Amino acid sequence: MSNPYRVISASITEVIQESPLIRTLKLLPEEPIVFKTGQFVELSIPNIGEGPFTPSSSHYISDRMDITIMKTGFVTDYVHRAQVGDTVGLRGPYGSHYPLEKFDGKDVLILGGGCGLAPLRSLFLTLLHDVDRYKSITFFAGAKSPQDCIYKDQVSGWRQFPTVRFVRSVDAVPEGQEWNEDVGLVTKLLANLDIDPKTNPAIVCGPPLMMKFGTLELLKNGFKESNIYLSMEKKMYCGFGQCRHCVMGPYYACKDGPVFTYESIKNEEGIWE
Amino acid sequence: MIVKADALFSFLTRCAKEELSPYSQVFFPLRPTTHPDTLVLSDNPDLGTLEIDSYRPVDPVKLLLYSVRERVYPEIRNVPERLIVGVKACDLRAVEVLDRAMINDDFTDPSYAAWRKATTLVSCDCTATAPTCHCTLVDGKPYAESGFDANLSRLGDEFLLTATTEKGKAFVQALQDFTSLAAATRESKIEVTKNREQMIQQVDRQNADLKRSRDYTAMRKVKEQPWEIESKECVGCGACTHICPTCYCLILNDESQGKRFVKVRSYDSCQWNGYARVAGGGTPRPKMTERFRNRYLCKFDYMPSNFDRLGCTGCGRCTDACPAKIDFRSAVQMILKAGTLEQTR
Numbered sequence: 001m002s003n004p005y006r007v008i009s010a011s012i013t014e015v016i017q018e019s020p021l022i023r024t025l026k027l028l029p030e031e032p033i034v035f036k037t038g039q040f041v042e043l044s045i046p047n048i049g050e051g052p053f054t055p056s057s058s059h060y061i062s063d064r065m066d067i068t069i070m071k072t073g074f075v076t077d078y079v080h081r082a083q084v085g086d087t088v089g090l091r092g093p094y095g096s097h098y099p100l101e102k103f104d105g106k107d108v109l110i111l112g113g114g115c116g117l118a119p120l121r122s123l124f125l126t127l128l129h130d131v132d133r134y135k136s137i138t139f140f141a142g143a144k145s146p147q148d149c150i151y152k153d154q155v156s157g158w159r160q161f162p163t164v165r166f167v168r169s170v171d172a173v174p175e176g177q178e179w180n181e182d183v184g185l186v187t188k189l190l191a192n193l194d195i196d197p198k199t200n201p202a203i204v205c206g207p208p209l210m211m212k213f214g215t216l217e218l219l220k221n222g223f224k225e226s227n228i229y230l231s232m233e234k235k236m237y238c239g240f241g242q243c244r245h246c247v248m249g250p251y252y253a254c255k256d257g258p259v260f261t262y263e264s265i266k267n268e269e270g271i272w273e
Numbered sequence: 274m275i276v277k278a279d280a281l282f283s284f285l286t287r288c289a290k291e292e293l294s295p296y297s298q299v300f301f302p303l304r305p306t307t308h309p310d311t312l313v314l315s316d317n318p319d320l321g322t323l324e325i326d327s328y329r330p331v332d333p334v335k336l337l338l339y340s341v342r343e344r345v346y347p348e349i350r351n352v353p354e355r356l357i358v359g360v361k362a363c364d365l366r367a368v369e370v371l372d373r374a375m376i377n378d379d380f381t382d383p384s385y386a387a388w389r390k391a392t393t394l395v396s397c398d399c400t401a402t403a404p405t406c407h408c409t410l411v412d413g414k415p416y417a418e419s420g421f422d423a424n425l426s427r428l429g430d431e432f433l434l435t436a437t438t439e440k441g442k443a444f445v446q447a448l449q450d451f452t453s454l455a456a457a458t459r460e461s462k463i464e465v466t467k468n469r470e471q472m473i474q475q476v477d478r479q480n481a482d483l484k485r486s487r488d489y490t491a492m493r494k495v496k497e498q499p500w501e502i503e504s505k506e507c508v509g510c511g512a513c514t515h516i517c518p519t520c521y522c523l524i525l526n527d528e529s530q531g532k533r534f535v536k537v538r539s540y541d542s543c544q545w546n547g548y549a550r551v552a553g554g555g556t557p558r559p560k561m562t563e564r565f566r567n568r569y570l571c572k573f574d575y576m577p578s579n580f581d582r583l584g585c586t587g588c589g590r591c592t593d594a595c596p597a598k599i600d601f602r603s604a605v606q607m608i609l610k611a612g613t614l615e616q617t618r
C-alpha cells in the first residue's frame with residue numbers, strides 16, 4: 001500500500017504576481033497529479049512547512065499545476081519568497097470535488113472573492129473545457145480594490161465565450177487606481193441575477209464573511225440549500241481526516257469537504273470562522 | 274493454562290535484558306523504586322518491581338504504537354518485534370479506537386500499522402483501581418473481553434493464561450519454552466469470574482456519586498454556561514489530550530533536506546489556541562470554553578459517529594494529569610445533567 005504521506009517533488013517553472021499579496025506558482029510535478037476540480041493538495045516548502053491549497057488550473061491538466069496563493073502567514077511568506085527553479089513538495093489530491101455532473105444543462109453561478117477565486121478558477125477552466133454542456137456560466141468575482149484583482153490578463157479571453165458572463169466588482173477604488181467595472185461588495189451583484197434560483201447551482205468561495213453573506217443572499221434570492229456549494233477553508237493539516245484540525249462537528253473539511261453543500265453543514269458550529 | 278507469577282516475571286525480566294530473545298523489546302507496568310506511589314510502563318526491570326495486574330499505569334499503550342514524534346515519510350521499516358504485557362482493558366479499548374482511525378479503507382498510517390503488526394498485546398485483569406478509574410461508567414469492564422492476543426488473570430501467586438490469536442499462542446509457546454505451564458482448572462476459571470465481579474463492584478463503588486445519563490447526544494445541545502462553569506479552571510495546557518489513550522491529533526512537521534522530503538508527525542492538542550488556527554489568524558474555537566467543549570464532544574459525539582466507539586475508556590488519566598484538578602467524570606456528569614434539563618425544558 002502506498003504511503004498516504006507521500007510527497008511528490010515539483011519545480012516552479014513560473015511565478016505570476018497577480019496582486020501585491022497574491023501570486024500564482026506554475027508547477028511541474030515529477031509525476032502527473034490527477035485531481036478533480038475542487039480537491040486540494042498540500043504544498044510544502046522544504047524544511048519549513050506545508051499548507052492546503054486548491055489548484056487553480058483545470059483538472060484536465062495533470063502534468064502541470066497552477067496554485068494561487070495569498071501571502072497571509074508563516075508558510076505563505078516563504079511561498080512568496082520562492083523563485084523559478086525552486087523545489088516544492090506536493091501531497092494529494094485530497095477531499096471532495098465539485099459535482100460537475102449536477103451542473104449539466106444548468107445556468108451555473110460562481111460567486112467568489114479575494115483569493116477564493118483560486119479554486120473557482122480551477123472549476124471555471126474545467127467548465128470552459130466543455131462549455132457547451134452548460135446552459136450558461138455566470139462568474140461574479142470580487143476584490144478589495146482594482147489592484148487586488150487577480151487573473152487580470154485572462155479576463156478578456158473568458159469574456160469571449162457567448163454563454164459566459166464574467167463580472168467583476170471591487171469594494172472600493174482608491175485614488176490613483178483606474179476602474180471602469182462594478183464597485184461595491186460582490187454579493188451586491190446578486191441583485192441583478194437573471195437566472196432561475198430554484199433549479200440552478202451556485203458555487204461560493206472567498207473570505208469567511210463574504211461566504212457567509214454570499215450564502216445568506218443566495219438563500220434570500222431563492223437558491224436551494226442543497227444547490228449551494230461551499231469550499232470550506234479550515235486548517236486541513238494532513239489531508240485525510242487523521243489530524244482532526246479541520247473538524248466541523250462529525251465532518252472533516254479535508255475528507256468530507258472541502259466542497260460541501262450548505263445543506264449538509266448548516267447546523268455545524270464555526271463554519272464561517 | 275496456569276503460569277506461576279515468579280516464572281512469568283522472570284521470563285519478562287530476562288527478555289527485557291535480552292538474555293532470551295523471542296522479542297526484541299518487552300514492556301510491562303512496574304512500580305518504580307523512586308516513585309512507589311505510581312505505576313509506569315517500562316522496559317527496564319531494574320527501575321522497580323513488575324506489577325502487571327493492579328491498575329493501569331500512567332503511560333497509555335498509545336505511546337508505544339503511536340509515538341509522540343515519529344517519521345511517517347519515508348516510512349519506518351523493520352520495526353522490532355515487541356511484547357507488551359499487563360495491558361489494561363481501558364487501553365485495549367483505546368487501541369480499538371486507534372485501529373479504526375489508523376487502519377481503515379480510506380487511510381492507513383504506515384508507522385502505526387507497522388508497530389501494531391510487530392506488537393503482541395498481553396492484557397491482564399485489573400486487581401486494584403486508581404482513584405480516577407471509571408471504566409464501568411463508560412460501559413467498560415476492569416478486564417479485557419476482546420482485543421488482546423493473550424490475557425492474564427491473577428490468582429494468588431499464579432496467573433490464568435488464555436491465548437486467542439496466533440501472536441498470543443506464540444507468546445504462550447515462548448513462555449512454555451522457558452517454564453512449565455499447568456492446565457487450567459474449572460476452579461481457577463470460577464475464581465477468575467468471581468474476582469472480575471468483585472472488581473466491577475469496586476469500580477462501581479468508587480464512582481457511586483458520579484453516576485450519569487448515558488444519553489450523550491444531549492451533550493451537543495448544552496448551552497454555553499454549563500461549559501463555562503466546568504472549564505473555568507482550565508488553562509489549556511493539553512496534558513489531558515496527550516495522556517488520553519484515544520487522542521491522536523497530529524502535526525506534520527516538514528523536515529525535508531533539499532529534494533529529500535521528510536515528514537514527521539507529532540502530537541497536537543485541540544486544547545491549544547493555535548490548534549485550528551488558519552493562516553491569517555482565524556480560528557473556529559478562539560475561547561478556552563469552546564476548546565474544552567470540543568474535547569468532550571470529540572470523546573462522546575464525534576468519535577462515536579466516526580468509529581462507533583466512545584472516545585473515553587474510563588482510564589481517568591486526564592483527571593490525574595490536570596494541573597487545574599478538573600475531574601473529567603464530574604464534568605461529564607454536570608454537562609449531561611445540564612443536557613437533560615435542557616431537553617425536558
